[in-house]
Amino acid sequence: MFNQNMKTKIGNRLHRAREERKLNQVDMAELLGVSSATYSRMERSETSVELEQIVQFANLLGIPPQEFLPHNMTVNGYNHSQKGQVGVVIGNVYHNLNETDIVKELQHEIELKDKEIQFMSEKIKLLENQIEILNQLVNTNNP
Numbered sequence: 001m002f003n004q005n006m007k008t009k010i011g012n013r014l015h016r017a018r019e020e021r022k023l024n025q026v027d028m029a030e031l032l033g034v035s036s037a038t039y040s041r042m043e044r045s046e047t048s049v050e051l052e053q054i055v056q057f058a059n060l061l062g063i064p065p066q067e068f069l070p071h072n073m074t075v076n077g078y079n080h081s082q083k084g085q086v087g088v089v090i091g092n093v094y095h096n097l098n099e100t101d102i103v104k105e106l107q108h109e110i111e112l113k114d115k116e117i118q119f120m121s122e123k124i125k126l127l128e129n130q131i132e133i134l135n136q137l138v139n140t141n142n143p
Contacts, residue, residue, distance in 0.1 A: 010068050011045035017061045
């Protein structure tokens with residue numbers, strides 16, 4: 001679906017988002033629900049990313065989907081003239097998604113958010129354990 005310039009733009013934006021969050025590739029892959037090998041290939045612009053994944057990643061990362069896309073491609077929200085439809089404009093062609101697709105996508109996003117919450121909770125526990133160990137070391141060295 002995408003040419004090399006598009007892959008590069010997506011890869012660069014994923015890389016920048018990962019660095020902004022101070023995550024390694026494994027953690028970022030887990031957050032996005034892909035394997036670390038797949039994430040690594042995406043970041044290096046070696047593989048295509050589906051449009052649905054771009055929207056999903058953008059939502060998970062709190063980034064507008066447009067930041068992953070070229071200027072002639074836009075993700076549109078709810079279209080009031082076509083009840084229950086959302087779409088993507090690529091050039092001058094509008095692609096519709098029906099209400100069932102939207103529900104499935106939202107359910108998938110909820111699952112991903114649940115994974116993100118679980119991931120962050122585990123990360124918090126690890127950090128709390130590290131703090132406890134450091135406090136014990138400080139207390140041992142400073143009686």
